[in-house]
Amino acid sequence: MIDEQTEALVRRLKSIEGHVRGVQRMLEEDAYCIDVLRQTLAIRRALEKVDALVLERHLSTCVTNAIRSPNEGEREQAITEILEIFAATRSVSEK
Amino acid sequence: MIDEQTEALVRRLKSIEGHVRGVQRMLEEDAYCIDVLRQTLAIRRALEKVDALVLERHLSTCVTNAIRSPNEGEREQAITEILEIFAATRSVSEK
Amino acid sequence: MIDEQTEALVRRLKSIEGHVRGVQRMLEEDAYCIDVLRQTLAIRRALEKVDALVLERHLSTCVTNAIRSPNEGEREQAITEILEIFAATRSVSEK
Amino acid sequence: MIDEQTEALVRRLKSIEGHVRGVQRMLEEDAYCIDVLRQTLAIRRALEKVDALVLERHLSTCVTNAIRSPNEGEREQAITEILEIFAATRSVSEK
Numbered sequence: 001m002i003d004e005q006t007e008a009l010v011r012r013l014k015s016i017e018g019h020v021r022g023v024q025r026m027l028e029e030d031a032y033c034i035d036v037l038r039q040t041l042a043i044r045r046a047l048e049k050v051d052a053l054v055l056e057r058h059l060s061t062c063v064t065n066a067i068r069s070p071n072e073g074e075r076e077q078a079i080t081e082i083l084e085i086f087a088a089t090r091s092v093s094e095k
Numbered sequence: 096m097i098d099e100q101t102e103a104l105v106r107r108l109k110s111i112e113g114h115v116r117g118v119q120r121m122l123e124e125d126a127y128c129i130d131v132l133r134q135t136l137a138i139r140r141a142l143e144k145v146d147a148l149v150l151e152r153h154l155s156t157c158v159t160n161a162i163r164s165p166n167e168g169e170r171e172q173a174i175t176e177i178l179e180i181f182a183a184t185r186s187v188s189e190k
Numbered sequence: 191m192i193d194e195q196t197e198a199l200v201r202r203l204k205s206i207e208g209h210v211r212g213v214q215r216m217l218e219e220d221a222y223c224i225d226v227l228r229q230t231l232a233i234r235r236a237l238e239k240v241d242a243l244v245l246e247r248h249l250s251t252c253v254t255n256a257i258r259s260p261n262e263g264e265r266e267q268a269i270t271e272i273l274e275i276f277a278a279t280r281s282v283s284e285k
Numbered sequence: 286m287i288d289e290q291t292e293a294l295v296r297r298l299k300s301i302e303g304h305v306r307g308v309q310r311m312l313e314e315d316a317y318c319i320d321v322l323r324q325t326l327a328i329r330r331a332l333e334k335v336d337a338l339v340l341e342r343h344l345s346t347c348v349t350n351a352i353r354s355p356n357e358g359e360r361e362q363a364i365t366e367i368l369e370i371f372a373a374t375r376s377v378s379e380k
Contacts, residue, residue, distance in 0.1 A: 002123055010119050017115045024108045027101050033153035034176045040142050040149070041183050047142075051135050052372055058128035059364045067352040079344045081129045082367070087337055088136050089374060147277055154269045162257040174249045177272070182242055184279060192313055200309050207305045214298045217291050223343035224366045230336050231373050237325050237332075244325070248318035271319045278326050 005057060012050050019043050055085065104148060111141050150180065199243060206236050245275065290342060297335050304328050340370065 002010070023039050059082075066078035097105070118134050154177075161173035192200070213229050249272075256268035287295070308324050344367075351363035 002125075006122050006125070009122050013115055013119045013122070017112055017119075020108055020112045020115060024105050024112075027104050027108070028097055030097075030101070033149050033157060034180065036149050037146055037153075037180050038183075040146050041180070044139055044142055047135050047139055051132055052368060054128050054131050054135070055371060056364070056368055058132075059367060062128060064352055064360065067349055075349065079341070082344060083337060083341055085129065085132050085136070086340060086371065086374075088133075089371075147273060150276060151269070151273055154272060159257050159265065162254055170254065174246070177249060178242060178246055181245060181276065181279075184276075192315075196312050196315070199312050203305055203309045203312070207302055207309075210298055210302045210305060214295050214302075217294050217298070218287055220287075220291070223339050223347060224370065226339050227336055227343075227370050228373075230332050230339070231370070234329055234332055237329055241322055241325050244318050244321050248322075252318060275319065275322050275326070278323075 005053075009050060009053060012046065012053075016043055016046050016050070019046065051089075100148075100152060104145060107141065107145050107148075111138055111145070114138050114141065146184075195243075195247060199240060202236065202240050202243075206233055206240070209233050209236065241279075290338075294335060294338060297331065297338075301328055301331050301335070304331065336374075 019039065020043060023036060023043070026036050026039065063078045063082065066074040069075065114134065115138060118131060118138070121131050121134065158173045158177065161169040164170065209229065210233060213226060213233070216226050216229065253268045253272065256264040259265065304324065305328060308321060308328070311321050311324065348363045348367065351359040354360065
């Protein structure tokens with residue numbers, strides 16, 4: 001049984017999946033490039049919303065447990081992982 | 096008959112579609128949140144590659160024709176649309 | 191004599207320069223980290239506005255001339271450079 | 286007396302300040318637009334590095350204390366603030 005929060009996330013991803021198929025059809029029907037880009041940007045926005053919800057859950061559960069744990073290593077790993085995600089969504093890629 | 100370039104873009108999007116389904120399964124199987132985020136970031140990277148290819152084709156065809164056209168309005172619209180896409184992928188969202 | 195557009199861009203950059211000095215002071219006065227991050231994000235937003243204005247001018251002048259030029263190499267370079275800037279502001283950095 | 290870490294951050298920001306002045310001069314000397322954009326992108330990269338260092342310090346100090354605190358409100362605020370920063374650096378701005 002998956003919890004409600006997870007079900008909501010899966011529904012968002014199913015909608016994104018459908019949206020990706022929609023862009024495939026646009027390309028096959030030779031849609032105007034800017035219209036295609038508007039749709040891929042909308043898909044990226046939807047993915048970012050999923051990311052924010054997943055991160056929120058992660059901070060409230062795994063990160064909280066790790067930081068409250070007497071095991072210093074767990075805390076450091078939790079912080080390292082958050083910084084990894086933050087760095088990965090950096091806006092300006094390395095040269 | 097769609098051209099090779101479009102076929103390649105559609106293949107990329109089909110792979111992205113499969114990748115999105117994969118993340119759905121990860122969530123259903125209660126995968127570690129950071130692993131989920133790593134996958135959604137990989138999907139976003141793949142989408143950005145599609146964007147770059149679509150933009151390249153757009154610049155080489157529609158934008159080139161619009162800028163070479165005697166119709167000044169076509170040039171201005173082509174420039175406005177490029178700026179719209181550039182602004183939409185701004186890295187820091189408005190307050 | 192620099193034109194009005196350039197003067198406006200230089201004024202924006204002088205304001206950004208002052209904003210950067212402001213963040214230096216915040217750090218020296220041990221301001222709350224999130225407040226510091228809010229200011230660096232505001233600086234990045236201001237820089238992106240400068241980028242958009244510079245790109246708009248570039249598209250309307252250099253890119254227009256290059257695409258209208260009989261020299262095919264000039265057109266290709268103009269397109270390559272726009273794609274370089276677009277790729278550099280990719281939102282998700284490579285692994 | 287400011288600590289070494291803060292001194293290092295202030296030095297980075299002084300270098301960014303100088304870099305911004307450099308772009309002002311480029312504009313005043315009518316430098317090629319793409320060269321200007323390359324520099325503003327480099328400044329944004331440098332700012333993102335400052336952000337990552339500030340966030341790392343924040344996670345290791347304020348967030349750790351807030352999450353370990355018996356005061357549930359402190360924990361929730363710490364998580365909300367991290368999500369605010371994460372959302373603000375979203376890569377695709379809202380329509």
